[in-house]
Amino acid sequence: MEIFLTWLTSAGGIFGLLITAIKNGLGLDPLALLFALLTPSLLLYGRHEVRLxxxxxxxxFLISFGTDKERSHGADNADPAPLPADAAKPDANVRLTNNPSFEFVKSKYISDLQVQDPPEGKPFNEMNDIDQIDWIIKSIGNFGSRSDWRIFLSSIGFILLSYFGFSALFSTLSCGLGATTCCAPGAIACAEPAGSYGNWQQLTVIGSLAFAGAFIAAIRNFVRAVVVFDLSPYTFLRHTAEIVASVIFTIILFAVFRDPISGITGLVAEILPDAPQPVAPVGAPPVAPVAGGHIQPIWFGLAPLLGLLPQSATKFLLMKFQNLISWIKTTDDRFIGVTKIVSLDIIDGIDYETRFRLEECGIYDVQNLATYNPIMLHIESPYGIYQVIDWVAQAQLCHIIGPEKFLIFRELNIRTIFDLERAISSKHSVKAFDEICAGVLLASTSSLRETVRISATKPITIDTDMTAAVDADAFCIWARKRMQRDDDSKSTEHVLRWIADDLHVRRLRRLWFDISESLGEEAMALEDGIDAKVRVPTPPVVPVPAQ
Known part of the structure; x- marks a missing residue:
């Protein structure tokens, strides 16, 4: 680090003058100051570009799927021609412009802005959506809006913490974690054996390494917040507090467990007193106890690791002292094996790389994808709207009926929640397919069997005057027979009605209708299909002769 700064200073120019002024005039570490200031500046610039x-x-998106009025407005940025007095007025904003999902996505990127009315034309609140977006892009085109400056002010604590952290880290690294000679002015561990420090120097080394790990973890979360446009003053304040907590608790752990290997060996000896103890080879020198100024090499890897994993140091301390606290409520974890998170890999079209790209948007499992806003996922990711809708519709079916039944339905060409809805409740559906779907919906699964086994609870069946507690398979067979006593089709439709009435399913259905309407009736079926609309040819336009 010192060699790099010396080279920049000797190179002269504006960088040399700036480094000399910071180092000699202010007495600060130029490289640490650069990292401290550059980190929030680049994050805020990235946030600004993501917004635009x-x-x-x-x-x-609005021009492609909005109303005719909005599309014409976006095409030439002019008001459409007035309609005749006796003509029916079009229902403006009947599609995506009035869709709550779209409005939520738009408000996410403009709610923190204080937009002024344009000097000419309509006030901002009276503009349509496309004109509002155009004016916002024009008014905040340069970096440095009020929202950006407010967030930057909230990062002052992070900047100060980063400066002192990097300053200590560079001093630690410049001496090679305990070099035998001093390698920088004011460096740690000068003229002492490798890895040997005073008490304060030891804490500085461990704290700087823990800071390095905590800073990397914070940068990962910062970048993720920029991707989903969630970078706010709270983000900087929270990560500043987490870095401080990670450094402090790592230092405490080092002070308590300076030699963790010996501590683990002693703990094993206490738990298993009859276990064979390691014997030193014949002729080997005796192992000296850990010196007061010596840092065990394992801490050079353990300190940044504890900082890299948020709250890992505090959790470790709680686990160590949990036995001393008897009034903490215990957790019932009997059903962890049957309540596993369903990975996104089960969705058709999502592979290993796509799954990690979706995790950047905060989507980690099938339930997250099933309830996510499709328009927002399309805007915040490189995937097309039709691909996103297909993924969400698949996830909703998988989330509602479970992965086992979802995969069985997929083999029956039922991939999405709307495929199942159309297969059961369509006016063209047949009774035979209702029975097929009911057989899958009421099938006994391994999760059901395991739940009944772990909980030691058996469902109750009633046949005529006989009541019995049965296992999972027998209960599913009884339920299927019970449906056949009544109208089987109505029972199956009732099952579908309650599993397809969640709010996120209704939102996706509304979006499905809006986009379908924007495509027109001609896109519903091919010309030779049974559901095809009769296309009336448009009469040719006859030019009116000039008067």
């Missing part, structure tokens, strides 16, 4: 790009994507 997402607003342009929202505008393009």
């Amino acid at each position: 790009r997402r607003l342009r994507s929202i505008k393009d």
Whole structure:
């Protein structure tokens, strides 16, 4: 680090003058100051560019699937021609412009802005969506809006913490974690054996390494917050507090467990007193106890690791002292094996790389994808709207009926929640397929059997005057026979009615209708299909002769 700064200073120019002024005039570490200031600046610039790009994507989405009025407005940015007095007025904003899902996505990127009315034309609140987006992009085109400056002010604590952390880290690294000679002015561990420090120097080394790990973890979360446009003053304040907590608790752990290997060996000896103890080879020198100024090499890897995993140091301390606290409520974890998170890999079209890309948007399992806003996922990711809708519809079916039944239905060409809805409740559906779907919906699964076994609870069946507690398979067979006593089709439709009435399913259905309407009736079926609309040819336009 010192060699790099010396080279920049000797190179002269503005960088040399700036480094000389910071180092000699202010007495600060130029490289640590650069890292401390550059980190929040780049994050805020990335947030600004993400906002502009997402607003342009929202505008393009609105032009593609919005009303005719909005599309014409986006095409030439002029008001449409007035309609005749006796003509029926079009139902403006009947599609995506009035869709709550779209409105939520748009408000996410403009709610923190204080937008002024344009000097000419309509006030901002009276503009349509496309004109509002155009004016916002024009008014905040340069970096440095009020929202950006407010977030930057909230990062002052993070900047100060980063400066002192990097300053200590560079001093530690410049001496090679305990070099035999001093390698920088004010460096730690000068003229002492490798890995040998005073008490304060030891804590500085461990704290700087823990800071390095905590800073890397914070940068990962910062970048993820920028991707989903969730970077706020709270983000900087929370990660500043987490870095401080990680450094403090790592230092405490080092002070308590300076030699963790010996501690683990002693703990094993206490638990298993009859276990064979390691014997030193014949002729080997006796192992000296850990010196007061010596750092065990394992801490050079353990300190940044404890900082890299948020709250890992505090959790470790709680686990060590949990036996001393008897009033903590215990957790019933009997059903962890049957309540596993369903991975996104089960969805058709999502592979290993796509799964990690979706995790950047906060989508970690099938339930997250099933309840996610499809328009927002399309705007915040590189995937098309039709691909996103297909993923969400698959996830909703998998989340509602479980992965086992979902995979069985997929082999029956039922991939999404709407495929199942159309297969059962369509006016063209047949009774035979209702029975097929009911057989899958009421099938006994391994999760059901395991739940009944772990809980030691048996469902009750009633046949005529006989009541019995049966296992999972017998109960599913009884339920299927019970449906056949009544109208089997009505029972199956009733099952579908309650599993397809969640709010996120209704939201996706509304979006499905809006996009379907924007495509027109001609896209519903091919010309030779039984559901095809009769296409009336448009009469040719006859030019009116000039008067």
